[in-house]
Amino acid sequence: MDATQLSTKKRKRKHDSSKGAATDGIKDKKIRKEEKLERKKKRKEKKVQDEDEEEVEGAQKADEKGGGEEEVKALPNGKNTTSDKDDSDRDEKSDGEAEEEREEENNEADEDDTPKHPDADINTESNDIPLNSSLSLPMTGGNPVKFTDLNLSDATQKAVAAMGFEKMTDVQSRTIPPLMAGRDVLGAAKTGSGKTLAFLIPAIEMLTSLKFKPRNGTGCLVITPTRELALQIYGVAHELLEHHSQTLGIVIGGANRRNEADKLSRGVNLLIATPGRLLDHLQNTPGFVFKNLKALVLDEADRILEMGFEDEMRQIIKIIPSQDRQTMLFSATQTTKVEDLARISLRPGPLYINVDYHKEASTVEGLEQGYVICEADKRFLLLFSFLKRFSKKKIIVFFSSCASVKYYAELLNYIDLPVLDLHGKQKQQKRTNTFFEFKNADKGTLICTDVAARGLDIPAVDWIVQFDPPDDPRDYIHRVGRTARGSNGKGRSLMFLQPNEVGFLKYLKEARVPVVEFEFPAKKLVNVQSQLEKLIGKNYYLNGSAKDGYKYAPKFPEPFEKRKKKGGNE
Incomplete structure (x- = not known):
């Protein structure tokens, strides 16, 4: 081989x-x-x-x-x-x-390590969020009665419990579930019905679900008519966010604009604002990130429009993003202007919620309401005697103008009947301090204009006194809404009417407001008229205030329905 x-x-x-x-x-x-x-x-x-x-x-x-x-x-x-x-x-x-x-x-x-929610990747290095994203939080089944029935985060449940809330009001039980399911809501409810929690809880749950961080900017915007109401909502939101990581801010007229701009530049996830100052920041604050806005709340929308902010609101709606934005509009009355605002701000097919349509009275059940017919020269004597008698109660007295508030506050304090005063011509710091001082007091008297009549939640108010009747039954309803707040609240209201003002009662009856006449206690009045006349005649400052107060007071006997609001009312 x-x-x-x-x-x-x-x-x-x-x-x-x-x-x-x-x-x-x-x-x-x-x-x-x-x-x-x-x-x-x-x-x-x-x-x-x-x-x-x-x-x-x-x-x-x-x-x-x-x-x-x-x-x-x-x-x-x-x-x-x-x-x-x-x-x-x-x-x-x-x-x-x-x-x-x-x-x-x-x-x-x-x-596949991505969050379940389509918007949950919001926390990228960029402050952008994905396009075409939408929120769809689970809606609880059945008719929830307690806050624990809702599918809320542990942090929110803990905050609600710490605030002492257990059962929901009608507006809360009917509004929170659809809002958490992503629906747009047009809500109508009496003042004191608890709607602040009704829109804040879904808003905070949305921010939590999307894991908003400061760099993502503003995800929820709450617009209110007055500075005091904005401060009040800010306080409630601060308590609800106690155990959350999201940031909270407020921008209102009269506050330091530069400080507000700095905070906005650092990132504010939940922003409370009044219309004028908000529009200013939207147009002139470069570091204000609002392109990720997912929820808009318009609280007291009718009041916003009544105060002349219609143009500002239209501009704001045009500037802020509308894609995938949820809108919550709350208004005590449904006027033509409110309907127009709803049309341009809400998505088609919003859910309309009116918790009071089936109720006979337009005011809350725990409120005892009355009026007394009193001649013009006896009105202050009646007020003086009333405040003396109920000096250990918590009382709010409404006047028709800033000048009247200024005069009567100076006069009452001068004659050793201490009162606090609140009106629209005061500086913001003064208004803020007065509001919180009275809110935290156990007793005392606050005299004010309608600047304090809408939305403000001042606890344990015993009496509402209307020295000057309002121009409209809607304003009456909001004034008396400062007492008997909450589901079991109790309170009383007294309105002074001159003989030529009794026509207002007809409009209250048409507005389903139950009032009864109280007897005028002529014999129980403290007669200090002569002393007051001498005092005002000798005191230069009181004399000037008295003239201004009379200048802006309503003049009669013109028909009640033709009355016009005088200058400086707020």
């Missing part, structure tokens, strides 16, 4: 040996697989056998008790367990297979 043949033979043997090894490997795999299947088959058979034995034993026991036919029925039922058996087969896998499946699941989890 030559060298070539020998080499060829060696290569052939080598090839055959490698081929044999490969074949052996394949055989080994097949054997292992067959053995594994055999083991699996035996486990199945053993499990079925065990189950059959158990069923037979059960049938025998039943037969011993006197049911021979039951054995025939029990055996087929014992074997008719295909789905259960298949489930157990799927669970009984080899360690290697289980390990492989766990690895595959881990790999899939690593590949």
Whole structure:
């Protein structure tokens, strides 16, 4: 045999040996697989056998008790367990297979590690959020009565509990679930109905769900008509955000604009604002990020428009983003202007909620309301006697103009009947300090214009006194709404009417406001008229205030329905 043949033979043997090894490997795999299947088959058979034995034993026991036919029925039922058996087969896998499946699941989890919510990737390095994103928080089933019935985050539940709230009011139970489901809402409710929580809770839950951070800018915007109402909402929101990481801010007229701009530049997730100052920041604060706005709240919308902010609101609506924005509009009255504002701000098909349409009275149930007919020269004596008698109560007295408030505040304080005063011509710091001082007081008197009549939540007010009647029944309703607040609130209201003002009662009746006449206590009045005349005649400052107060006071006997609001009313 030559060298070539020998080499060829060696290569052939080598090839055959490698081929044999490969074949052996394949055989080994097949054997292992067959053995594994055999083991699996035996486990199945053993499990079925065990189950059959158990069923037979059960049938025998039943037969011993006197049911021979039951054995025939029990055996087929014992074997008719295909789905259960298949489930157990799927669970009984080899360690290697289980390990492989766990690895595959881990790999899939690593590949799909995105949050469940479509907007939850808001916290990228950029302050942008994805386009075409929408919020769809779960709505609770049934009719929720308690806050614990709602699907709220733990942080919000903890805050609500700390605030002492357990049961929801009508407006809250009917408004919060659809808002959390992403619906636009047009709400009408009496003052003191609890609508502040009704819109703040869904707004905060939205910010939490989307994991808003300061760099993402403003996600929810709340617009209110007055500075005091904005401060009040800010206080409630601050308590609700106690256990959340989202940021809170407020921009109102009269405050330091530069400080506001700095805070906006650092990022404010929930912003409370009055219309004028908000429009200023939208147009002139470069660092104000509002392109991620997801919720807009218009509180006391009718009042916003009544105060002349219609143009500002139209500009604001044009500037802020509208795509995927949820809007909540609350208004005590539905006027043509409110409907126009709703049309340009809400998405088509909003949910309209009116919790008071079926109630006979336009004011709350715990409110006792009355009026007294009093001549003009006796009105101050009646007020002085009333405040003296109820000096240990918490009282709010409404006047028709800033000048009247200024004069009567100076006069009452001068004659040692201490009062606080609040009106629209005061500086913002003065207004803020006065509001919180009276809010935190257990007793005392606040005299004010209608600047304090809308939305302000001042606890435990015993009496509302209307020295000057309002120009409209709606204003009356909002004035008396400062007392008897909450679901079980109690309070009383007294309105002074001159003989030529009794026509107002007809309009109150048409507005479903129940009032009764109180007897004029002429004999119980403290007669200080002569002393007051001497005092005002000698005191230069009081004399000037008295002239201004008279200048802006309503002049009669013109028909009540033709009365016009005088300058400086707010």
